[in-house]
Every structure is written in C-alpha cells, then in structure tokens.
Amino acid sequence: MRLQTVVYRAHDPRWAWAPNSGAGAATHGGRFNPVGIKALYTSRTFQTAWLEAQQGFPYKAQPMTLCGYDVDCENILDLTDNVVRAANNVTLDDLGCAWKELSTRKIEPPSWAMMKRLAAGGVVGVIVQSFAIGATASDVNVIFWEWDDVPPHQVKVIDDAGRLPKDMSSWV
Template identity: 60%
Template sequence: MRLSRIVYRAHNPRWSFGPGSGEGAAGTGGRFNRTGLRALYTALRFETAWLEAQQGFAFKAQPMTLCAYDVDCDDVLDLTDPATRSAHGVGGADLAGPCKDLSTRGEVPPSWVLADRLIAQGCAGIIVPSFASGATTTDVNVVFWNWGERPHQVRVIDDFGRLARPAT
C-alpha cells in the first residue's frame, strides 16, 4: 500500500542533526531490525512517539526532540490489519515477542526473521502496534527500512532550519 501522511518521532536531542539517518537503530538493533540494519522508527501520533522514546523513564521524562516527517511511501504493509497479517503469514509472536531478551541471549527474535523476509520481498516499511508500556490500540508505529525520495519518500519537516547541524 501507499502511505501518504505525517508521522512523528521523538529522539535524543544529541542526535538532532540526523533525525532521518536510522543509524541509532542500526547501532543497537530494534524490534524490527537487526544490529547493523538501518531503520527509522516513527509513530502515527506524536503522543505515541513520545511514549516510545520514554520507555524505561515512565515517571521521569527525559529531554527529547520531536520531529514530524512528510511521508509519501509505496510498499508499506499495514500489519495492524488482520487480513494483511493473514495474507503475509504474520502471527502475533512475529510482532510482539521479547526481542531484546532474545537477542541479548544470542537468539534471533521472530520479529527480525519477519523483517528480513519482508525486506527481501521489497517491503519498504510496516505499520505495527506499539508495544511500549502503557500503549493502547491508538498507539501505532511505522517502521521504515527503505526511505529517502519517491517512491519511498520520508522527509523530516524542518522548514525553518531549527535542527542542529553536525559540527564541521
């Protein structure tokens, strides 16, 4: 499907010069990307972006830079839709398993296997439920593996040049 809308991401202000790089996710790995694989984790609502970024700090919010992204991206699968999950052979454990726990033990999380398979099939990104503590059904994320210009445009909105620039 084609996703055309605004999405959001909250991230550590120290990385505000590269909000679209995906390098942070590549460095540590995430629910839907192995270590070394760039991914851009975003949310459909800015509240969800904040919730995702504050995991582990639920009662002590830390500074974050909230960015909006203009998305016009083909090849996105909506895995919040039961019919789409069924058509692509995606089960609940493929999405919600304990990925950090498994990867720390040296095991490959099912969500990484799923991501590998979907990327190999040409999928640019997925729409998935948020698994952050306190998330509800309104908390939905979009994870991109292939982004840049059309047909997979994901562009940070910074019309006034407010984001920090890397030191030269």
C-alpha cells in the same frame, strides 16, 4: 500499499542534526531490525512518539527532540490489519516477541526473521501497534527499512524554518 501522511519521532537531542539517519537503530538493533540494519522508527501521533522515546518511563521524562516527517512511501504493509498479517504469514506473537531477551541469548527474534523476509520481498516498512509500556490499541508505529527525501520512499523531516542543527558542533 502507499502511505501518504505525517509521522513523528522523538529522539535524543544530541542527534537532532541527523533526525533521519537510522544509525542508532543499526548500532543497537530494535524490535524490527537486527544490529547492522538501519531502521527509522516513527509513530502515527506525537503522543505515541513520546511514549516510545521514554522507554517505559513516562513519569521521568527526559529531554527529547520531536520531529514530524512528511511521508509519501510505497511498499508499506499495514500489519495492524488481520487480513494483511494473515496474507503475509505474520502473527501477533511475531510482532510482540521478547526480541531483546532473545537477541541477548543469541536467538534470532521472530520479528527480525519477519523483517528480513518482508524486506527481501520488497517491503520497505510496516505499520504496527506500539509495544511500549503503557501503549493502547490506538498507539501505532510506522517503521521504515528504506527511505529517502523523495518518493517513492519519501520519509522527509519537516524543518521548513531550518531549526535543526546541521552537525554535531552544537554539542561540543
């Protein structure tokens, strides 16, 4: 499907100069990407982005940079849809697996195997429910494995006023 919307991401302010790099996810891995594969984790609402970024500590808020992204992206799968999940052989157990615990034990999480299979088939991102602590059914994320500043895989940070820093020098 083609996704045309605005999504949000809250991230560590030190990385405000590279809000769409995906390097942090590649370095540490995530629910939907193994170490070594870039991913851009975004949310459908800024509230969900904040919830995701706080890593389960919503009452001990840490500083975050909240960015919006203009999306015009083809080859997205909406895995919140039961029919789409079934057609792509994806289960809720795959999506919600204990990925961190499995990867720590050197077992490939089902969510990583799913990501590799879908990406090999041309899928560049997925829409999924949030698995953050405190998330409800209305908390939805969009994870991209391939993106650019222009269509057909556009995920472009919105910074019309040029407020984001251009490099890391603001932290020196």
